[in-house]
Amino acid sequence: AEELKEYFSQFGSVQRCQLPFDKDTGFHKRYGWIKFSTPQDVQNVFQKDSHILEGAKLTLKQQSRRRRSQRQNQSE
Structure with a gap:
């Protein structure tokens, strides 16, 4: 997990x-899941065409707004 965090730190605050x-x-x-500090950090990640870590190509998906709002509602 530390390697993943270190890699994605180049795009913003993890x-x-x-x-x-x-x-x-x-x-x-x-x-896995990565949480960034700002929406701009997330956009920085998706501006790069591909991500390779330790020889493996990573497939990235952005969490939908709907799922995010469901989680926020559950925690209230």
Whole structure:
């Protein structure tokens, strides 16, 4: 997770980086979440065509506004 956070820090301030761990295999699952400080930091990430970390091409998806608002409503 630290390598992922370090890589994405070049695009802006990373608040949190989560990589779920698979207890059965002993490895990280092949997905994770990165939370940036500002929407501009997120846009900086998507301005680059591709991202490669430790030889693996990363597929990025931006969390939808709908899901974000659902999570905010749940935490209130």
